[in-house]
Amino acid sequence: MDVENNKCGHDACGCMVSNGEDYCSSYCESAGDGDITDLKCDCGHSNCS
Numbered sequence: 358m359d360v361e362n363n364k365c366g367h368d369a370c371g372c373m374v375s376n377g378e379d380y381c382s383s384y385c386e387s388a389g390d391g392d393i394t395d396l397k398c399d400c401g402h403s404n405c406s
């Protein structure tokens with residue numbers, strides 16, 4: 358399994374996450390659960406807007 362350069366689990370998010378992490382932020386974690394259906398990411402990281 359590739360543990361480097363993992364992309365955030367939120368489809369609309371382009372952030373990379375650390376090894377062992379599924380999402381870059383709590384926002385994305387909530388979105389990944391399906392409660393949030395926004396087409397954009399609002400995690401606050403500079404590569405998402």
Ligand SMILES: [Zn+2]
Pocket residue numbers: 365369370371372381398399400401402404405
């Ligand atoms: Zn993001």
Ligand SMILES: [Zn+2]
Pocket residue numbers: 365366367370371372380381382385398400
């Ligand atoms: Zn994210």
